[in-house]
Amino acid sequence: MRALTAGDVVNRIKSLMALQGVPWSDASTRDRFKFGGADTVVTGIATTFMGTFEAITKASAMGLNMIIAHEDTYWNDPDNTQVAEADTLVYRKKIDFMTEHNIVIFRIHDHMHRQRPDFTFSGTAREVGLDPATETAPDSRRFVIPETTLGELAARVKKVRGDDAIRVVGDPNAKVRRVATGAGMATPAVNSPDIDVVIGGEQREIEGTFDSPGYVADAATLGVPKGWIIIGHNMSEESGMQEMAAWLRPIVPEVKVQHVRAGIVYWVPK
Amino acid sequence: MKQISRREFATLTVAGTAMSRVASPFARGLAPVAATVTAAEIVARIKKQIGGAWDSDDIDAFKIGDPSTVVTGVVTTSMATLDVLQKAVQAGANLIITATPTFYSRADLSTPGGRGLGAGGRGQIPARGAGPAPPSPATISGPGTGASAPMPPAPTLPSSVVPTPQRGGAAAPPAAPPPDPVFAGKNDFIARHKLVVFRMGQHWTQREPDPRAVGLATAMGWTRYKAGNDALRYDVPPITLDALASQLKKALNTRGGIRAVGDPTATVRRIGLLPGFTTIQASIAMMPSVDVIVTGEVQEWESASYAQDVAFAGIKKGFISIGRVVNEAPGMQVCADWLKTIVPEVPVRFVTAGDLYWRPL
Numbered sequence: 001m002r003a004l005t006a007g008d009v010v011n012r013i014k015s016l017m018a019l020q021g022v023p024w025s026d027a028s029t030r031d032r033f034k035f036g037g038a039d040t041v042v043t044g045i046a047t048t049f050m051g052t053f054e055a056i057t058k059a060s061a062m063g064l065n066m067i068i069a070h071e072d073t074y075w076n077d078p079d080n081t082q083v084a085e086a087d088t089l090v091y092r093k094k095i096d097f098m099t100e101h102n103i104v105i106f107r108i109h110d111h112m113h114r115q116r117p118d119f120t121f122s123g124t125a126r127e128v129g130l131d132p133a134t135e136t137a138p139d140s141r142r143f144v145i146p147e148t149t150l151g152e153l154a155a156r157v158k159k160v161r162g163d164d165a166i167r168v169v170g171d172p173n174a175k176v177r178r179v180a181t182g183a184g185m186a187t188p189a190v191n192s193p194d195i196d197v198v199i200g201g202e203q204r205e206i207e208g209t210f211d212s213p214g215y216v217a218d219a220a221t222l223g224v225p226k227g228w229i230i231i232g233h234n235m236s237e238e239s240g241m242q243e244m245a246a247w248l249r250p251i252v253p254e255v256k257v258q259h260v261r262a263g264i265v266y267w268v269p270k
Numbered sequence: 271m272k273q274i275s276r277r278e279f280a281t282l283t284v285a286g287t288a289m290s291r292v293a294s295p296f297a298r299g300l301a302p303v304a305a306t307v308t309a310a311e312i313v314a315r316i317k318k319q320i321g322g323a324w325d326s327d328d329i330d331a332f333k334i335g336d337p338s339t340v341v342t343g344v345v346t347t348s349m350a351t352l353d354v355l356q357k358a359v360q361a362g363a364n365l366i367i368t369a370t371p372t373f374y375s376r377a378d379l380s381t382p383g384g385r386g387l388g389a390g391g392r393g394q395i396p397a398r399g400a401g402p403a404p405p406s407p408a409t410i411s412g413p414g415t416g417a418s419a420p421m422p423p424a425p426t427l428p429s430s431v432v433p434t435p436q437r438g439g440a441a442a443p444p445a446a447p448p449p450d451p452v453f454a455g456k457n458d459f460i461a462r463h464k465l466v467v468f469r470m471g472q473h474w475t476q477r478e479p480d481p482r483a484v485g486l487a488t489a490m491g492w493t494r495y496k497a498g499n500d501a502l503r504y505d506v507p508p509i510t511l512d513a514l515a516s517q518l519k520k521a522l523n524t525r526g527g528i529r530a531v532g533d534p535t536a537t538v539r540r541i542g543l544l545p546g547f548t549t550i551q552a553s554i555a556m557m558p559s560v561d562v563i564v565t566g567e568v569q570e571w572e573s574a575s576y577a578q579d580v581a582f583a584g585i586k587k588g589f590i591s592i593g594r595v596v597n598e599a600p601g602m603q604v605c606a607d608w609l610k611t612i613v614p615e616v617p618v619r620f621v622t623a624g625d626l627y628w629r630p631l
Contacts, residue, residue, distance in 0.1 A: 050571060053579040075550050075576040087554045087576070090583045154630040165529045167627040191374075191382065193447055202570050204547070205594035205626075206349075209383070211374040213595075213626045214349060215452055221352040222455040230627075233570035263582070265574050266529035266591075268629065269515035 004254045006066055006104040007038025009045065012251040017111055028110040034073045035095075036104030042066045045252060046260040047245040049238040051105050053094050054263035060101045064258060067105045068244065070112060070120070070237055071184075079107070112244065113186070119247070120183035123240030128199055128231070129160045130179065141188075142195070143179040150174045150197060150227035157199060157229055165266035167230045169216040170197070174225035184237050190228055191215055197227035201236030234265050307615045309365045309466040310337035312344065315612050320473055330473050333372045334380045334457070335466030341365045343616050346606040348598040349623035350467050352456050357621045359463050367605065369471045369598035370623075373453070378469065380457055382450045471598070474605055475546060481608075482545035485600025486564070489521050492541070503560065504541045511536045511562060511588040518564065518592060522600075523622070526629035527593030531577035536586035538562040545597055548573055553589070562588035566597030596625050 010033075014024040034051060045066045046059035051073030059067055071077075074084035074091075084091045097103075112119060121141050125132065136142045145153075151172030158166045174196075180188045182200025189210040190198045198212065205213050212228050219226040238261055245259040309332070317324040324330075333350075343363030347354045350368035358366050371378040460467070475482060479501030487493045487504060497503035509517075512534035519528050542560035544552055550572035556563055557580065568574055568591060577589030599622045606620035 050575060052575060053582045057582070071571045072575075075554075075572050075579070077571065083550060083554070086551070088558050089585055089587075090576075090579045093583050094579060151630065158630045164629070166629060167526045167529075168630060169626050169628075172628070191450060191452070193450075204569075205567055206370045207376045207547075209375055209377075211371060214351060214371065215374045217623075217626045218352040218456055219452045221356070222452060224451045224455070226452075263578060265570060265578055266531055267534065268526075268529055269512060269519050 003041045004252065005038060006033070006036060006040045006042055006106065009042055009066060009248075009252055010038065010106055013108070013248070016247075016251055017115070020115065022111055022114045024111065029078060030072075030107055030109040031111050032107060034069070034079050034105040034107050035098050036102070040065070040102060040104040042104070042252075042255055044256040044258070045245075045248060046258055047241040047248065048260045049234050049241055049262040051107075052262040053090065053097070055260050056094070056098060056101075056103055056105075059258075059260045060097075060103065062258065062260070064256065064260070065102050065104060067103060068241075068248070069105055069107050069262075070109055070241055070244075071233075072107065073105055108244070112240075118183070119240035119243035120186075120237045121181055121240070123238075123243045124183055124199075124201075124231075124236050125181055127161060127239040128157045128181075130181065130199075141181045143181070144177060145179055147175055147177045150176050150225075150229075153179075153197065153227070154229050157231065161231060161235060163231065163235055163264065164268045165232055165235075165264075168228065169213045169220075170227035171220040171223075171225070174220065174227055176225060176227050182236065183240065184233050187230075187236075189215075190226055196225055197229060199229045199231065201231065202233035203230065232265060234262060238262060305615070306340045307613065308337065309335070309339050309341055309468065312341060312365065312609075312613055313337070313468055316470070316609075319612050320477065322473065322476055324473060326472070329376075330470050331468070333368075333378050333467045333469055334460055335464070337466065339364060339464060339466050341466075341613075341616050344606075344609060344613060344618040345621045346602040346609065346618070347621050347623055348602050349595045349626075351623045351626075352459060354621050354623050355456075355459060355463075355465060355467075358465070361617075361619060361621070363617070363619070364463065364465050366465060366467045367602075367609070368467060368469050369474065369602050369605075370595055371469065371471075372467050373456075380453070382453050470605070475601060480543075480545050480601070481604040482566075482597055482601035483543045485602075485604045486522075486543060486545070486597075488604075489600050490517065491521075497540070502543045504543075505539060506541055508537045508539045510534065511538050511590075514538060514541075514562065514588070515590055518590060522592060522596055522625075524592060524596050524625040526627035527596055527625045528590065530588060530590045531574055532562070532581040532588030533586060536561075536588060538586075538588055545601070547594060550576060553577070557587060557589075561586070562590060564590045564592060567591060567594035593625060593627065595623055599623070 044064035046064040047068045048055040050071035051069040072079045076083045130143045134143045150170050154168045176196040178196045180195045180198050184201040187200025187203050190212040216226045216228040242259040249257045344365045345358040345363040346367045349370040350372040483501045492504040495504045495506045497505050515530045538561035540560045542556045542563045544565040546566045548565040553573040603620045609618045
């Protein structure tokens with residue numbers, strides 16, 4: 001029997017996507033091989049948020065040489081290796097490690113966000129403890145929860161998420177009920193009249209088309225109940241890579257498929 | 271005592287001020303200065319004396335209020351939040367000079383553009399000098415778009431696969447939604463107190479050396495450790511990354527916004543500052559020659575992930591993000607000190623917007 005190659009895995013991904021209503025588009029420059037290629041024989045698959053050195057090393061140690069990463073490998077969204085080549089500290093080590101361990105990386109981003117559910121959203125909702133029964137409609141990414149305070153909700157998110165680097169804007173005593181979720185940069189603005197609080201991934205503090213942190217700070221001064229809970233890009237999309245692993249398993253029965261965390265990005269000082 | 275009208279009182283005090291101002295400078299051998307100064311006059315002085323070309327009014331401009339307003343006092347700030355505006359009024363100031371937007375977007379318009387729109391897509395920050403670009407559907411992220419980034423047009427999917435996004439909440443929004451209460455509240459306060467807000471986020475930080483670096487070094491007591499003549503580099507006595515982050519947190523009075531990457535026990539000595547928003551290219555360029563980078567804000571999957579990889583490789587270097595608004599504060603403190611020298615007529619003071627973020631226990 002012919003060994004399973006990375007090309008086989010990608011072809012099966014494309015077929016299942018198409019079958020589920022997401023035809024593959026080669027126009028995506030994100031969803032491509034980032035290291036290695038179609039001919040690489042696959043020993044096992046790791047899904048992860050991003051092709052961090054940590055994720056690659058952990059996967060390799062577990063005997064998984066194919067990395068299915070949601071985000072980039074070379075510290076920039078277009079995965080332009082010229083950007084990374086300018087680095088003299090770690091780029092070479094990372095490349096050498098991948099070469100030595102026969103690693104192949106395929107990124108799955110744009111197509112993943114077209115799936116329904118979009119696992120990055122449903123995974124985050126699962127991990128922060130939002131009951132699917134409270135979602136206003138399938139894939140609405142809006143939840144109506146029993147009324148609580150922003151402080152209590154944020155503490156609950158932090159507790160289930162187990163991560164310190166959560167940042168919150170708003171009056172901790174603000175009464176909130178209507179939650180909108182975000183994944184990565186796809187974090188909705190908070191000024192919609194039917195949203196009390198956003199739980200999302202990442203957003204620039206200023207200079208966007210809408211800067212929620214300043215808005216929520218002013219809302220707090222005015223006594224308008226609004227909240228902004230930012231758990232981090234990694235933290236908001238890693239969860240969904242667990243769903244992605246479960247989605248992949250039935251189509252690659254030959255090898256082990258496992259979710260491997262890309263690692264904690266930030267810690268916070270005392 | 272004779273009652274005087276408000277108008278008479280104003281006339282008397284202005285005349286009195288004018289006379290004393292005219293009289294005393296002569297006594298001190300100085301040129302006389304005008305008794306009153308308008309917001310427009312102050313901004314004209316800033317443009318003339320800032321030390322570089324004033325090449326664009328796209329970002330740095332009056333955002334609200336009448337520029338012909340006679341200024342009673344100036345407040346510089348990292349962000350003209352409503353809280354800062356209230357403190358300005360308490361201090362008797364009516365001209366606020368802010369490093370960052372007042373109305374929650376790069377466009378900085380005092381009326382809401384669209385409601386419930388997501389912020390810009392990844393890396394879609396217009397080039398300096400470019401006007402605010404209208405959000406294209408490809409760059410809007412938010413509920414129902416399924417995108418965290420611009421994507422090629424998605425094919426039409428069967429409705430069974432993609433349900434029509436529903437507007438959340440208990441009730442459908444009314445046909446004519448009420449005005450945004452936050453915009454309304456802020457506008458109302460500004461109008462009531464006849465405040466004038468000017469943004470100076472571009473030209474001020476283009477000064478050499480970067481006032482944000484100078485101010486941060488002053489706040490941290492690093493000035494004497496400056497590496498050569500470079501205001502972005504400081505060689506401090508050895509300290510652990512953890513202790514350095516804690517010092518920054520305390521000295522800059524931050525709450526939840528400061529975050530760090532790297533081994534907390536690593537000893538660091540060479541500090542590099544990259545004020546404001548930092549690109550991956552800038553981080554890669556600086557990292558080899560320092561032990562720790564202190565910056566305002568980055569995109570997580572760029573510089574933060576790079577620092578994560580550097581740390582994972584066992585290289586004892588750190589990366590600290592203090593927050594974009596927090597990072598502007600030391601620069602605007604320096605700005606207040608500078609403005610005092612060109613606006614002698616009225617008090618000038620700095621009021622910080624603080625750290626917008628807190629962290630749950």
